[in-house]
Amino acid sequence: MKRLVLATRNQGKIAELRRILADGGLEVELVGLEEYPQVGEIAETGLTFAENALLKARQIAEATGLPAVADDSGLCVDALNGMPGVFSARWSGRHGDDDANLDLLLAQLSDVPPDRRGAHFACAAALALPSGTERVVEGALHGSVIERRRGENGFGYDPIFVPEGESRTTAEMSPAEKDAISHRGRAFRALIPIVAELL
Amino acid sequence: MKRLVLATRNQGKIAELRRILADGGLEVELVGLEEYPQVGEIAETGLTFAENALLKARQIAEATGLPAVADDSGLCVDALNGMPGVFSARWSGRHGDDDANLDLLLAQLSDVPPDRRGAHFACAAALALPSGTERVVEGALHGSVIERRRGENGFGYDPIFVPEGESRTTAEMSPAEKDAISHRGRAFRALIPIVAELL
Numbered sequence: 001m002k003r004l005v006l007a008t009r010n011q012g013k014i015a016e017l018r019r020i021l022a023d024g025g026l027e028v029e030l031v032g033l034e035e036y037p038q039v040g041e042i043a044e045t046g047l048t049f050a051e052n053a054l055l056k057a058r059q060i061a062e063a064t065g066l067p068a069v070a071d072d073s074g075l076c077v078d079a080l081n082g083m084p085g086v087f088s089a090r091w092s093g094r095h096g097d098d099d100a101n102l103d104l105l106l107a108q109l110s111d112v113p114p115d116r117r118g119a120h121f122a123c124a125a126a127l128a129l130p131s132g133t134e135r136v137v138e139g140a141l142h143g144s145v146i147e148r149r150r151g152e153n154g155f156g157y158d159p160i161f162v163p164e165g166e167s168r169t170t171a172e173m174s175p176a177e178k179d180a181i182s183h184r185g186r187a188f189r190a191l192i193p194i195v196a197e198l199l
Numbered sequence: 200m201k202r203l204v205l206a207t208r209n210q211g212k213i214a215e216l217r218r219i220l221a222d223g224g225l226e227v228e229l230v231g232l233e234e235y236p237q238v239g240e241i242a243e244t245g246l247t248f249a250e251n252a253l254l255k256a257r258q259i260a261e262a263t264g265l266p267a268v269a270d271d272s273g274l275c276v277d278a279l280n281g282m283p284g285v286f287s288a289r290w291s292g293r294h295g296d297d298d299a300n301l302d303l304l305l306a307q308l309s310d311v312p313p314d315r316r317g318a319h320f321a322c323a324a325a326l327a328l329p330s331g332t333e334r335v336v337e338g339a340l341h342g343s344v345i346e347r348r349r350g351e352n353g354f355g356y357d358p359i360f361v362p363e364g365e366s367r368t369t370a371e372m373s374p375a376e377k378d379a380i381s382h383r384g385r386a387f388r389a390l391i392p393i394v395a396e397l398l
Contacts, residue, residue: 045310047278079246081280093306104303107292111244 002199004028005036007056007070016179017188024192028199039063049073049124050136052086057128065130067199073123073183075157077145079112088156098156106160109145117144125187127195135194139186154178201398203227204235206255206269216387223391227398238262248272248323249335251285256327264329266398272322272382274356276344278311287355297355305359308344316343324386326394334393338385353377
C-alpha cells in the first residue's frame with residue numbers, strides 16, 4: 001500500500017483524514033510527521049492558504065522522499081477584507097492563543113452590525129510528490145460571526161461562528177456534524193480523487 | 200463669506216485645513232464642530248473611508264443647515280488585505296489607543312518579510328450640502344511598514360510607516376513636510392475645486 005505523509009503531529013488530525021480517505025474509498029497508509037523527525041519546523045510565511053499548504057507539502061515531500069499532504073486554514077471576515085485569514089492562529093500577535101485571538105476579533109467587530117458580520121472558514125489542502133508535481137484545492141464554510149462565544153467543542157474561532165442555515169455555532173456541533181460540513185472536510189474530500197490519480 | 204463646517208473639534212485639524220484652503224485660493228470661513236453643540240457623536244459604522252466621511256458630512260449638514268466637510272483615514276497594509284483600514288483607530292479593540300494599535304500591528308506582521316510589507320495611508324474627504332448634494336474624493340500615500348518604531352512626530356501609525364522614496368518614517372518628518380505629501384493633504388487639496396464649484 002502506498003504511503004502518504006500528513007503535515008501534522010496531531011493524532012486527531014491524522015485520524016480525521018484517515019476517516020475521510022477511507023470514506024472516499026482510497027487505500028493508502030497515512031502517517032504523521034512524528035515518524036519523520038528529519039522534517040523540522042516549517043514557517044508559514046505565505047500570504048494565502050494555498051501558498052502555506054503548498055510550501056509545507058513541498059518541504060515534507062523533499063525531506064521524506066514520499067508524497068505529502070498539508071493544509072492551512074483560517075477564518076475570513078468580510079468586514080475585515082477577509083482577515084484574519086492566514087493570520088488566524090496569530091491574530092493577537094500571540095501564536096496559538098485561541099482566547100486572545102478570539103477576544104481581539106470580537107473587540108474589533110464590536111461596532112459592526114449583525115447584517116455586516118458575514119465570514120467564512122477557508123481551507124487549502126495540498127499534495128506534493130517527490131517528483132515536484134503539486135496540486136492544491138480549497139474548501140469553505142460560509143456563515144457569520146456572532147457577538148459572544150457559545151459552545152465548548154472545536155477550537156479557534158468555532159465558538160463565535162454560525163454557519164449559514166444553522167442556529168448553533170460550530171463549537172456547539174458534534175465533531176462528526178462539523179466534519180460533514182467543514183472547510184477542512186470539504187478541501188480534503190476534494191483532494192481524494194487527485195491523490196487517487198497521482199499516486 | 201460662505202461658512203463651511205469641518206467635522207472635528209480638533210483645533211490642529213481646523214488650522215491644517217484652513218492652510219490648505221488658503222493655499223488653494225478658496226475664500227471660506229471654516230469653523231469646527233465646537234460651535235455646533237447640536238451635532239452629537241457620530242458613529243463611524245461604515246466599512247470604507249468614503250462611507251464614513253460621507254455619513255459624517257451628511258449628518259453635520261443636516262444638523263447645522265450648512266455645507267460640511269468630513270474625512271476618514273487610516274493605514275492599509277497589503278499583507279492584511281488592506282486592513283486595519285477603517286478600523287485603524289480601534290485595531291486593538293481599544294479606540295484611540297495608538298500604542299496598543301501599533302504594537303498589535305507590529306506583532307501581526309512579525310513573520311512578514313521586508314519585501315511583503317507594502318502599505319498605504321488612505322484618506323477620504325467628503326463635502327455634503329444641506330440640499331443633499333454630496334461629493335467624496337480620496338488621497339493616498341504609499342510606502343511600507345518597518346519593524347520597529349522611529350520618530351516622535353505625528354500620531355497613529357506614523358512611527359512605523361516609511362513613504363516610498365524616503366528613508367525616514369512620517370513620524371521623523373516635520374508637520375509641514377508630512378502635510379505636503381500626506382494622504383489627508385492630497386484628499387483635501389482634491390476637494391478644493393469641488394468646494395469652490397458647489398458653494
